[in-house]
Amino acid sequence: MLSEKARTFKKPVSDSEHKSHWKDWQWQVQHSIVDVKTLERMLEISLSEKEREEIQKTIHIFPMSITPYYLALIDNADPFHDPIFKQAVPSAGELIIENYDLHDPLSEELDSPCSLITHRYPDRILFLISNSCAMYCRHCTRKRKVGKISSMPSKDDFEKAFEYIENHPEIRDVLLSGGDPLMLPDSQLDMILSRLRRIPHIEIIRIGTRVPVVLPYRITDELVTVLKKHHPLWLNTHFNHPHEFTDASCEALSKLANGGIPLGNQSVLLAGVNDCPNIMRKLVHELVKNRVRPYYLFQCDLAEGLAHFRTPVGKGTEIIESLIGHTSGLAVPTYVIDAPGGGGKIPVMPHYLVSWSSNKVVLRNYEGMFSTYQEPDQYERPACDLQCGQCNLQHSGDSGYLMRRAHGIEALLSDYESEITILPADSERVARRQDGE
Numbered sequence: 162m163l164s165e166k167a168r169t170f171k172k173p174v175s176d177s178e179h180k181s182h183w184k185d186w187q188w189q190v191q192h193s194i195v196d197v198k199t200l201e202r203m204l205e206i207s208l209s210e211k212e213r214e215e216i217q218k219t220i221h222i223f224p225m226s227i228t229p230y231y232l233a234l235i236d237n238a239d240p241f242h243d244p245i246f247k248q249a250v251p252s253a254g255e256l257i258i259e260n261y262d263l264h265d266p267l268s269e270e271l272d273s274p275c276s277l278i279t280h281r282y283p284d285r286i287l288f289l290i291s292n293s294c295a296m297y298c299r300h301c302t303r304k305r306k307v308g309k310i311s312s313m314p315s316k317d318d319f320e321k322a323f324e325y326i327e328n329h330p331e332i333r334d335v336l337l338s339g340g341d342p343l344m345l346p347d348s349q350l351d352m353i354l355s356r357l358r359r360i361p362h363i364e365i366i367r368i369g370t371r372v373p374v375v376l377p378y379r380i381t382d383e384l385v386t387v388l389k390k391h392h393p394l395w396l397n398t399h400f401n402h403p404h405e406f407t408d409a410s411c412e413a414l415s416k417l418a419n420g421g422i423p424l425g426n427q428s429v430l431l432a433g434v435n436d437c438p439n440i441m442r443k444l445v446h447e448l449v450k451n452r453v454r455p456y457y458l459f460q461c462d463l464a465e466g467l468a469h470f471r472t473p474v475g476k477g478t479e480i481i482e483s484l485i486g487h488t489s490g491l492a493v494p495t496y497v498i499d500a501p502g503g504g505g506k507i508p509v510m511p512h513y514l515v516s517w518s519s520n521k522v523v524l525r526n527y528e529g530m531f532s533t534y535q536e537p538d539q540y541e542r543p544a545c546d547l548q549c550g551q552c553n554l555q556h557s558g559d560s561g562y563l564m565r566r567a568h569g570i571e572a573l574l575s576d577y578e579s580e581i582t583i584l585p586a587d588s589e590r591v592a593r594r595q596d597g598e
């Protein structure tokens with residue numbers, strides 16, 4: 162593991178300014194590296210004319226911004242193979258658009274009732290409260306939006322979003338995202354969180370942020386004091402490689418955890434960065450040591466310009482196969498593909514159920530051992546008619562609030578829904594039948 166001290170920054174500014182301001186997050190943001198010349202100077206490398214041109218061309222389309230802190234983690238002896246460099250520095254690969262690449266890969270815009278909200282799932286929403294980030298990840302799925310002045314949220318956008326949430330009592334979970342929510346000042350975060358907390362149906366609030374990784378000094382005691390006023394509040398961060406654990410990032414995580422904030426991590430599987438079982442294993446171990454639960458491992462999606470980062474899906478299952486059983490269950494994330502066209506997150510895990518008969522299932526474990534599990538001879542299924550108040554499973558009183566109809570595949574399995582099929586909306590066969598009527 163690389164300690165931050167072991168990699169002191171070469172020549173950001175004068176030594177004394179460096180020493181006195183390094184841990185000031187606003188100084189870090191103001192001194193972020195946004196052009197090639199500074200990049201070369203700070204890293205003490207010299208690029209070829211071609212490399213320089215490629216980076217410059219890419220910056221034009223997708224901006225670069227790297228905090229001095231994050232840049233200091235790059236190994237300048239071999240920058241082009243460095244996992245931090247690859248996540249932070251633009252490459253010509255971003256300008257290659259494959260014919261299956263999508264502008265809005267998750268169809269987030271189709272599911273947007275107003276500009277700052279994506280309402281894709283029944284009970285939770287994504288609320289994009291900021292469009293800037295401490296560091297612009299080269300693999301960002303929302304590249305089309307982040308860092309563009311045109312997508313800065315206005316006061317009016319915020320008002321519309323709050324009204325939408327207030328008027329939709331089915332929303333119980335609000336996920337603050339962006340951009341990076343923690344790029345907003347404490348006072349504005351406090352205002353947003355307070356307004357959400359006044360809405361009675363909001364049970365939990367989540368923050369998605371990469372700040373602990375790229376700008377750990379943003380996690381100040383003052384910020385934690387603001388956040389912990391609004392519990393239950395969860396925070397998901399985005400570590401992708403073991404090199405991202407430094408004294409500073411570990412301290413940021415510790416402050417958040419000590420504030421009673423449950424921490425999770427969402428990684429993206431990236432070719433040339435972390436597409437290796439050993440690197441992933443080290444990563445998840447570092448996470449749990451720092452009280453962060455690995456939550457998702459994402460297959461790199463089909464956003465434009467990410468082709469050079471994509472791996473086959475099999476690389477992800479191979480990694481999960483190397484974790485389940487081999488290490489703490491707590492350290493194993495769920496591997497998901499965020500399905501194009503708004504399919505949402507779909508888990509893709511290895512198969513463990515090998516076969517089954519009328520009373521046995523055959524399973525295999527991580528070692529390749531096969532076992533049988535004998536199912537019960539007698540099982541009295543609770544016959545469900547959705548009358549929860551009269552159900553044996555409800556010992557007392559009116560539990561009407563539990564009533565909830567089944568949806569999708571769940572409905573095909575339920576006793577009380579009448580559907581026995583789910584048909585594609587544009588089935589030719591159905592159209593033919595209707596015509597023939």
Ligand SMILES: *Cc1c(COP(=O)(O)O)cnc(C)c1O
Nearest residue numbers: 279280281282285286287336506
């Ligand atoms: C990922 C996501 C969520 C949250 O999903 P969880 O599986 O609950 O973490 C909510 N809305 C949108 C649009 C998302 O992409």
Ligand code: SF4
Nearest residue numbers: 294297298301340371
């Ligand atoms: S922090 Fe998140 S939103 Fe910001 S650039 Fe990185 S992946 Fe994109």
